[in-house]
Amino acid sequence: MSENALATQGVNKSFGSLIVASDIELTLPRGVRYALIGPNGAGKTTLINLITGMLRPDAGRIFLDDEDVTSLAPEQRVRRGLVRTYQINSLFPHLTALESVTLAVCEQRGVARTWWRKLSVYRDEVDEAHHILSSLMLAPVCHRPTRELAYGQQRLLEIALALATRPKVLLLDEPAAGVPRDESKQLFAAIAGLPRDITVLFIEHDMELVFRFASRVIVMVGGRVLVEGTPQEIASDPQVRAVYLGKTAGALKHG
Amino acid sequence: MTTETFAGPQDFFQAQLRWHWIEIAFWLAMLLPFVLTPNYLVLASQIAITALFVLSLDLILGFSGIVSLGHAAYFGVGSYTVGLVSKWGWGEPLTGLLLGGIAAGLFGYLTSFIIARFRHLALIMITLGIGLLLVEAANSASWLTGGFDGLQGIHTWRIFNTFRFDLYGYTAYGYSLAVLFVVFLVARRLIHSPFGLALRGIRENGQRMPAIGAATGQHIRTIYTIAAIIAGIAGATLAETTETVSLESLGFQRSADVLVMLILGGTGRLYGGLLGAIVYMVARDQFSGLNPQYWYFWIGLLLIAVVVLLPNGILGGLTLLARRLKVAS
Amino acid sequence: MPPVFGVLFDGVAYGMLLFLMSVGLSVTLGMMNFVNLAHCSFAMLGGYVTITLMNAMGWPFLATLPIAFIAAAAASVVLERVFFRRFYNASELDQCLLTIGIVFVSIATAAYIYGTDQQPLQLPTYLHGSFNYAGLSFAVYRLFLIVVAVVITVALVLGLEATRFGAQVRAAVNNQRMARGLGINVDGLFAITFALGSGLAGLGGALAIAMLGLDPSFAFTYLIYVLIVVSVGGLGSIAGSFAAAMLLGVSDMAGKYYVPAFGSFLIYLVMLLLLIWRPTGIFGRR
Numbered sequence A: 001m002s003e004n005a006l007a008t009q010g011v012n013k014s015f016g017s018l019i020v021a022s023d024i025e026l027t028l029p030r031g032v033r034y035a036l037i038g039p040n041g042a043g044k045t046t047l048i049n050l051i052t053g054m055l056r057p058d059a060g061r062i063f064l065d066d067e068d069v070t071s072l073a074p075e076q077r078v079r080r081g082l083v084r085t086y087q088i089n090s091l092f093p094h095l096t097a098l099e100s101v102t103l104a105v106c107e108q109r110g111v112a113r114t115w116w117r118k119l120s121v122y123r124d125e126v127d128e129a130h131h132i133l134s135s136l137m138l139a140p141v142c143h144r145p146t147r148e149l150a151y152g153q154q155r156l157l158e159i160a161l162a163l164a165t166r167p168k169v170l171l172l173d174e175p176a177a178g179v180p181r182d183e184s185k186q187l188f189a190a191i192a193g194l195p196r197d198i199t200v201l202f203i204e205h206d207m208e209l210v211f212r213f214a215s216r217v218i219v220m221v222g223g224r225v226l227v228e229g230t231p232q233e234i235a236s237d238p239q240v241r242a243v244y245l246g247k248t249a250g251a252l253k254h255g
Numbered sequence B: 001m002t003t004e005t006f007a008g009p010q011d012f013f014q015a016q017l018r019w020h021w022i023e024i025a026f027w028l029a030m031l032l033p034f035v036l037t038p039n040y041l042v043l044a045s046q047i048a049i050t051a052l053f054v055l056s057l058d059l060i061l062g063f064s065g066i067v068s069l070g071h072a073a074y075f076g077v078g079s080y081t082v083g084l085v086s087k088w089g090w091g092e093p094l095t096g097l098l099l100g101g102i103a104a105g106l107f108g109y110l111t112s113f114i115i116a117r118f119r120h121l122a123l124i125m126i127t128l129g130i131g132l133l134l135v136e137a138a139n140s141a142s143w144l145t146g147g148f149d150g151l152q153g154i155h156t157w158r159i160f161n162t163f164r165f166d167l168y169g170y171t172a173y174g175y176s177l178a179v180l181f182v183v184f185l186v187a188r189r190l191i192h193s194p195f196g197l198a199l200r201g202i203r204e205n206g207q208r209m210p211a212i213g214a215a216t217g218q219h220i221r222t223i224y225t226i227a228a229i230i231a232g233i234a235g236a237t238l239a240e241t242t243e244t245v246s247l248e249s250l251g252f253q254r255s256a257d258v259l260v261m262l263i264l265g266g267t268g269r270l271y272g273g274l275l276g277a278i279v280y281m282v283a284r285d286q287f288s289g290l291n292p293q294y295w296y297f298w299i300g301l302l303l304i305a306v307v308v309l310l311p312n313g314i315l316g317g318l319t320l321l322a323r324r325l326k327v328a329s
Numbered sequence C: 001m002p003p004v005f006g007v008l009f010d011g012v013a014y015g016m017l018l019f020l021m022s023v024g025l026s027v028t029l030g031m032m033n034f035v036n037l038a039h040c041s042f043a044m045l046g047g048y049v050t051i052t053l054m055n056a057m058g059w060p061f062l063a064t065l066p067i068a069f070i071a072a073a074a075a076s077v078v079l080e081r082v083f084f085r086r087f088y089n090a091s092e093l094d095q096c097l098l099t100i101g102i103v104f105v106s107i108a109t110a111a112y113i114y115g116t117d118q119q120p121l122q123l124p125t126y127l128h129g130s131f132n133y134a135g136l137s138f139a140v141y142r143l144f145l146i147v148v149a150v151v152i153t154v155a156l157v158l159g160l161e162a163t164r165f166g167a168q169v170r171a172a173v174n175n176q177r178m179a180r181g182l183g184i185n186v187d188g189l190f191a192i193t194f195a196l197g198s199g200l201a202g203l204g205g206a207l208a209i210a211m212l213g214l215d216p217s218f219a220f221t222y223l224i225y226v227l228i229v230v231s232v233g234g235l236g237s238i239a240g241s242f243a244a245a246m247l248l249g250v251s252d253m254a255g256k257y258y259v260p261a262f263g264s265f266l267i268y269l270v271m272l273l274l275l276i277w278r279p280t281g282i283f284g285r286r
Helices: A044-052 A074-079 A097-109 A123-135 A151-164 A181-192 A207-213 A231-236 A238-243 B009-017 B021-029 B032-036 B038-061 B072-087 B093-115 B120-140 B170-191 B194-205 B216-242 B252-265 B271-286 B292-309 B313-328 C004-032 C039-056 C061-082 C092-114 C140-162 C164-174 C176-181 C186-212 C218-233 C238-258 C265-277
Strands: A004-015 A018-029 A033-037 A059-064 A082-084 A169-173 A199-203 A216-221 A224-229 C130-133 C136-139
Touching: A004 A044, A004 A199, A018 A044, A018 A199, A018 A224, A033 A044, A033 A207, A044 A074, A044 A082, A044 A169, A044 A199, A074 A082, A097 A123, A097 A151, A097 B194, A123 A151, A123 B009, A151 A169, A151 A181, A181 A207, A199 A207, A207 A231, A216 A231, A216 A238, A224 A231, A224 A238, A231 A238, B021 B271, B032 B038, B032 B170, B038 B170, B038 B216, B038 B252, B038 B271, B072 B093, B072 B120, B072 B216, B072 B252, B093 B120, B093 B216, B120 B252, B120 C092, B120 C218, B120 C265, B170 B194, B170 B216, B194 B216, B252 B271, B252 B292, B252 B313, B252 C092, B271 B313, B292 C092, C004 C039, C004 C136, C004 C140, C004 C164, C004 C186, C004 C218, C004 C238, C039 C061, C039 C092, C039 C186, C039 C218, C061 C186, C092 C218, C136 C140, C140 C164, C140 C186, C140 C238, C164 C176, C164 C186, C176 C186, C186 C218, C218 C238, C218 C265, C238 C265
Parallel strands: A033 A199, A033 A216, A082 A169, A169 A199
Antiparallel strands: A004 A018, A004 A059, A216 A224, C130 C136
8 A cells, every 4th residue: 555645746737828737746645634725826726626637737647546547537536536525516406415425425336327226225325325414414404405505514515425435535625615604613523523544635725724634734826836834834934924915914823 | 395304314215206196196197088088099199109208308308407409319210110110010019119119229329429428509419410310311211211201001910919009099098108107117216216316416417426426428328328218119109009100200390399398397307298298289289270380379488488487397387386385274 | 614613602602691690699609608599580580571671662682681680680689688688597408498489489470470481582683693604604693692791701800800899709708707807898798799690690581582582480490500500610709600601501502412312411410520529619619
């Protein structure tokens, strides 16, 4: 088994003259929690898209557990355990929370193709879905259609969908984005409760989250990695402060 | 969703499968034409066949979100297969259905590889193109298809050597209704299977599906093939009960009509399509004496009205009404 | 001269007509993503306006052409204000259905007013007949068509490239959100573009009478060809519409001349293959 759950080598991408990713070298050892921060437009979500296969890099390679996955389609990477959540909720509006997660579980177990058996015989799959929802405090609302859920609950459902696919590497794209203060406690608890054997990279602007959960912070600006280090190192790094110029000094403590 | 409480999570899925009393009433009502309107059994048979065709479109449009303007291609393939087989000497109805379904399914399977790769306008145009292409091909190959005049010399044998297709239509309606019901049961089971859930996932958010590991292309190819088989069975039934096959079974008119019927009734609920077929065809029969121009005028207005006022079709409107009544009482 | 040149000439004339009828739909689809299947109803309207002005009121043919343009443009403005703008964010299917409903109504109305027969049209004498060159005969009217269409195309391209209005249209087609962010009034722009496109369709419909005929089914029959041009050419691209219209016009004429037994088979096959190769059209983006 490899030491690194996820690694990128020399990943480059540009749209015409706009360079969105320049020589990105990332290594995530197994089980860590790293944070990726940077101003808007730095290319963080683009990097996620490149890693998950939604975008093809112009150059470079992506390794999952030492396996080169650069040429694999997104769903194939998901099957190998590389999973992401979305910054803007990408859910199934008319499906209930339980149906959504059950779907993800069924896909993960490869039973989504059976059209001749009733869903109700798939007790294990439904149980697992319910279990995941319970661990995220969503069990009381599991029978409500997704679009009727509160925004914070929808963010949790995003994570539930990702967990249902049994990820090895989880890329969380701004999990706290748009979540009101009074709902963020459950979110933090959910992230704290993520199994230790999952490797997590999260993009965040919320510095409280970054400081609380990340052991290492990577700063991206203008498509390239500016600096890497522990949260304390980053917080006192003059280059990083310069990048966030315009925000008050206190901004680096709370997002 | 209502405020029902469930003992365990599986109960939710179990509850969806239970037969609502309205469903049972609906199917029993389908038997009424035998008693109430025996003069209209031939029409009733046509309606049952069309309802089956609409059902097949609902599976790809209502449940999976694939907009097709050329679905009649598979209906026509089913029709022509049965017609040709019968002309060449084999008129047994049940095996005819099988052959029609298989032929249409094969064609559906092959075209599904193209269909699954596209979305939006390109998809609509490709489905249209395939349908139009097939009509032209059938027109040109008149040595095989009879061209503009259609196939001659079709004769359907008795079912189980007892029931004969005659002008009164008892056998025709009974047969069509039975085929519709059996396929409906299969479709109902499919909707409530893991695959059915996956289809709804594709319809709700096709982009998210690969991100949860779904092989969306494969799912689409499967449902498209199944829908083609069902459309082929419907076409085969038409050929057997009317003993005629013509180009219009493949044509754009038929593809457009079935789309209108489905939208009218309401997509994504199985019964919506059935309702749409019944309403549309009964109305068309009643107004058939009128100038066809007037028909298109009112259908046009109706389409506009449905889109503006009743986005979920008649069934959607009825469901809303039922909900309001329940709340009021 | 081999007959292929005659076929090419007729094909180019037909293609020009298709271009006039399609360019408006391509640009509005590219700008607002609004699927307007009633586009050919405006073409049909232009045709019937010309017929009415000429046959019932004795206007000369050329004078009716601007009126056909204006009538179609005006009708489109009304429809856009009353109906279409509420559906810009609706699903593609809803837009299709709404506009198909309008097509049905327009066909029925035309049949009610004018009957279902082909409308007779007497071209002015100077547009009659044909001239001979190198052993082939070329219809004068088709030459007229080509000239008119080329003039309009040049005007369109110049307008798009050289005016501020054109620059705004190009920006809005390219990236609507960005254009709005730059302060461009995209909604107003769209209304004007929509009117222009529909007006061009109306003009195309009027010009088409002498070559393609006119009856109520026009709105449907040519819708299919227009859709082929738009989807093969690429949404929002004038060059694409032009190229696709030429391709379609010449292929159709060639098909009907060389392999008449196959009718429109060739067109549909070419369209399918082109779309499979390039789903967003030859000049489409993404």
